[in-house]
Amino acid sequence: MVPVPIKGAGTNADPNRVGPMPDTDANASLSEKLTALLAVPVVLFFRLFEIPFRAVQRVGGIKAMPYVFLLPNLAFFGVFVVLPLFINFAFSLSGGTNIFLSDRVYTGTEQYEFLFDCANYLDPQTCREDRFWKAIFNTATFVFIQVTCLVILSLVTALILNRKIRARGFFRAVFFFPVLLSPVVVALIWKWILLRDGILNAFLVSIGLDRILFFVSPEWAMFWAIFVSIWSHMGFYMLILLAGLQAIPPDLYEAAEMDGTSPERVFWKITLPLLWPNMLVVVVLALIKGVQIFDEVFVLTGGGPGTATQFIVQYIYTTGFASRVQNFGLASAASVVLGVVLFALTVAQLAATRRKDDV
Amino acid sequence: MSDTAQHPRSIGRLIRARRGGSKLHWTDVFSYIYLGLGVLLMFAPVLWLVMSSFKTPAGLLEFPPTLLPLGQISVDVPGFDDPLLLFNTTMEDGSVRELAQVRRVGIVSQMVDPNDPEQTFRVGIAQNEPIREFRMAWENYSDPLENFNFTRYLWNSVFVTATATFLTLLINSMAAYGLSIYEFRGRNAIMLFVIGTLMIPITVILVPVYLVVASMGMVNSLWAVILPGAATPTGVFLLRQYMLTIPRDLIEAARMDKASEWQIYWRVVMPLALPAIAVLAIFSIMWRWNEFLWPLIVLNRSEVYTLQVGLNAFQGELNVQWHYILAMTVVTLIPVVLVFAFLQKFITTGIASSGMK
Numbered sequence: 001m002v003p004v005p006i007k008g009a010g011t012n013a014d015p016n017r018v019g020p021m022p023d024t025d026a027n028a029s030l031s032e033k034l035t036a037l038l039a040v041p042v043v044l045f046f047r048l049f050e051i052p053f054r055a056v057q058r059v060g061g062i063k064a065m066p067y068v069f070l071l072p073n074l075a076f077f078g079v080f081v082v083l084p085l086f087i088n089f090a091f092s093l094s095g096g097t098n099i100f101l102s103d104r105v106y107t108g109t110e111q112y113e114f115l116f117d118c119a120n121y122l123d124p125q126t127c128r129e130d131r132f133w134k135a136i137f138n139t140a141t142f143v144f145i146q147v148t149c150l151v152i153l154s155l156v157t158a159l160i161l162n163r164k165i166r167a168r169g170f171f172r173a174v175f176f177f178p179v180l181l182s183p184v185v186v187a188l189i190w191k192w193i194l195l196r197d198g199i200l201n202a203f204l205v206s207i208g209l210d211r212i213l214f215f216v217s218p219e220w221a222m223f224w225a226i227f228v229s230i231w232s233h234m235g236f237y238m239l240i241l242l243a244g245l246q247a248i249p250p251d252l253y254e255a256a257e258m259d260g261t262s263p264e265r266v267f268w269k270i271t272l273p274l275l276w277p278n279m280l281v282v283v284v285l286a287l288i289k290g291v292q293i294f295d296e297v298f299v300l301t302g303g304g305p306g307t308a309t310q311f312i313v314q315y316i317y318t319t320g321f322a323s324r325v326q327n328f329g330l331a332s333a334a335s336v337v338l339g340v341v342l343f344a345l346t347v348a349q350l351a352a353t354r355r356k357d358d359v
Numbered sequence: 360m361s362d363t364a365q366h367p368r369s370i371g372r373l374i375r376a377r378r379g380g381s382k383l384h385w386t387d388v389f390s391y392i393y394l395g396l397g398v399l400l401m402f403a404p405v406l407w408l409v410m411s412s413f414k415t416p417a418g419l420l421e422f423p424p425t426l427l428p429l430g431q432i433s434v435d436v437p438g439f440d441d442p443l444l445l446f447n448t449t450m451e452d453g454s455v456r457e458l459a460q461v462r463r464v465g466i467v468s469q470m471v472d473p474n475d476p477e478q479t480f481r482v483g484i485a486q487n488e489p490i491r492e493f494r495m496a497w498e499n500y501s502d503p504l505e506n507f508n509f510t511r512y513l514w515n516s517v518f519v520t521a522t523a524t525f526l527t528l529l530i531n532s533m534a535a536y537g538l539s540i541y542e543f544r545g546r547n548a549i550m551l552f553v554i555g556t557l558m559i560p561i562t563v564i565l566v567p568v569y570l571v572v573a574s575m576g577m578v579n580s581l582w583a584v585i586l587p588g589a590a591t592p593t594g595v596f597l598l599r600q601y602m603l604t605i606p607r608d609l610i611e612a613a614r615m616d617k618a619s620e621w622q623i624y625w626r627v628v629m630p631l632a633l634p635a636i637a638v639l640a641i642f643s644i645m646w647r648w649n650e651f652l653w654p655l656i657v658l659n660r661s662e663v664y665t666l667q668v669g670l671n672a673f674q675g676e677l678n679v680q681w682h683y684i685l686a687m688t689v690v691t692l693i694p695v696v697l698v699f700a701f702l703q704k705f706i707t708t709g710i711a712s713s714g715m716k
Contacts, residue, residue, distance in 0.1 A: 046621075046625040050622065053619065053621035057619055065620040066538075066543045069624070070534050070538070073534035076589055080568060080586065081556045085563075087567035087570060088566065100570070100574065165390060173699075175401060177696075180695045180698065182651065182667055182691065182695070183649065184691070189688070190404065192681070192685060197420070198424075199424055201422075202422060205423065295652060316566075317655075331566050332566045335562075335565060342563060
């Protein structure tokens with residue numbers, strides 16, 4: 001994800017303040033206490049670095065300092081992001097079960113050929129690696145439905161929370177808090193509700209319906225995978241849209257009201273066009289997140305029943321790490337495919353952001 | 360956001376809410392119905408988890424489930440060593456008596472009147488209805504913390520979260536300082552590179568990062584979880600944007616006073632950037648506490664599990680012990696709820712201003 005300055009960020013920030021963050025006056029006493037408590041070891045820690053940094057500054061002069069400050073972070077990026085990116089290609093071009101590259105056999109594009117060996121791309125059954133294609137189809141289904149529902153629901157919620165509503169802060173917090181829950185916790189909360197003897201089935205029985213074994217039916221498992229991921233992520237997107245809504249100048253609405261414009265027309269002609277940049281950001285962010293879905297669904301359904309809710313990241317995880325024969329080459333090749341998709345989405349996001357700046 | 364100043368109002372006023380004193384418009388009604396359902400849908404599952412976590416294993420097996428955690432009352436009866444379970448027993452003449460169960464053989468229970476231990480009865484178990492009271496099964500919480508690896512998982516999670524957050528704050532703020540305070544060749548290129556790394560989430564490079572970690576000999580060590588995600592592009596970006604707003608004069612003044620660059624970093628810029636650092640700290644704590652996929656891959660031994668991985672392992676067991684899982688899920692949830700309750704404003708502003716979480 002590329003960071004994008006969201007329209008409406010800090011709109012009502014005090015203009016005298018230095019930065020875009022909330023002022024900390026309210027938390028002053030808390031932060032003062034914390035500071036006092038943490039100060040001693042922290043000061044000692046920073047003092048410790050003063051000697052080497054002074055020495056470097058004496059030798060290299062001020063010109064060398066930015067590089068010195070950047071070095072640790074860039075080293076981490078180099079070792080854990082850039083280097084792996086290249087190794088990934090090397091892995092995807094090699095075979096065998098050894099993790100160290102020197103022990104691996106060069107196989108050329110064999111892994112990719114294996115992944116893409118299909119008689120008919122629209123039917124996973126005809127592919128040699130049908131699990132991969134099933135995962136791709138599942139991910140596509142998931143992303144399509146989840147992103148559509150997610151965007152509509154967060155828009156509706158943001159619109160409602162943008163009205164003159166009592167206790168708006170409370171309601172906003174209610175919709176937002178699942179965002180902070182860990183995916184594992186979210187999955188366990190819902191699994192407990194959806195079990196055979198769970199409260200939802202108790203409810204169904206009490207109104208005279210039959211129990212449903214949600215995790216045995218592929219359709220229901222997919223439904224709940226989508227539902228739970230919407231439940232836990234909606235607040236995040238709602239917040240971005242709410243920030244956009246609050247950035248729309250109120251005088252536009254006042255003018256519309258004076259002209260007697262109907263609410264529907266106000267929505268289609270004022271709200272939606274002005275919110276469009278934020279909508280685009282939300283759609284692309286949701287797509288990027290959705291393609292990488294793993295945690296909550298893995299804990300909730302384990303990919304099952306069968307492979308009904310197995311998504312692309314789980315395919316990579318299972319192939320590379322969780323099966324008896326660890327096929328690192330195939331997992332890497334699938335990662336590269338996922339990377340290409342994400343890259344395309346990010347480029348789309350950049351294009352969307354650029355258009356937003358033009359507007 | 361403007362509404363943060365608004366305090367949540369009482370339910371009564373909420374219900375009587377009007378638009379400009381006029382009649383309640385249908386959109387208002389719809390809004391409140393929607394919000395009401397939203398509150399139910401968002402809160403009820405968590406509430407159900409918390410209430411269930413206090414139920415005994417027997418209570419959890421019940422179908423339909425009871426709303427509140429209940430425990431069967433037992434009484435001390437003279438002449439018996441152990442406390443006996445109390446039942447409402449329907450007698451043959453149709454009357455109902457409160458009796459204690461001495462023993463059960465097949466479908467027949469031998470009962471005793473707790474007030475008159477001489478009097479014993481033999482009844483079918485179908486005639487017995489357990490007498491229960493509201494009781495919280497605290498042992499769901501204390502048992503795993505004492506007997507299982509859960510304290511270990513908890514400690515691992517705390518260690519990973521604290522260490523990783525500290526490391527992230529340190530190296531990210533240093534990088535942000537370098538990118539915001541100095542004009543130097545390649546500054547824009549490095550900024551572009553930092554933002555570029557955002558495009559490569561861990562899901563895309565799982566295998567090679569595992570190789571890097573393995574060749575450093577860190578598999579099954581907590582450092583394998585801490586180090587790969589320590590440098591975050593989000594953090595550098597967030598802090599840099601903030602540090603750019605710090606007046607240059609301050610830094611020039613410090614230089615005049617012969618402060619070294621390192622001193623300017625930690626005595627001038629860091630204190631001024633504290634609000635942004637707080638936001639990043641909260642983000643980092645949330646990321647690390649909730650992280651799942653990478654620890655799942657790199658931690659394969661039970662003693663190095665973090666809470667999230669441990670919980671997942673528990674729920675994947677053949678004989679799922681839901682009473683412990685539910686309680687431990689609540690324990691995992693507590694820090695998040697605390698962070699949310701106290702720092703909600705920081706988080707929402709941080710997300711709204713960066714478009715990231």
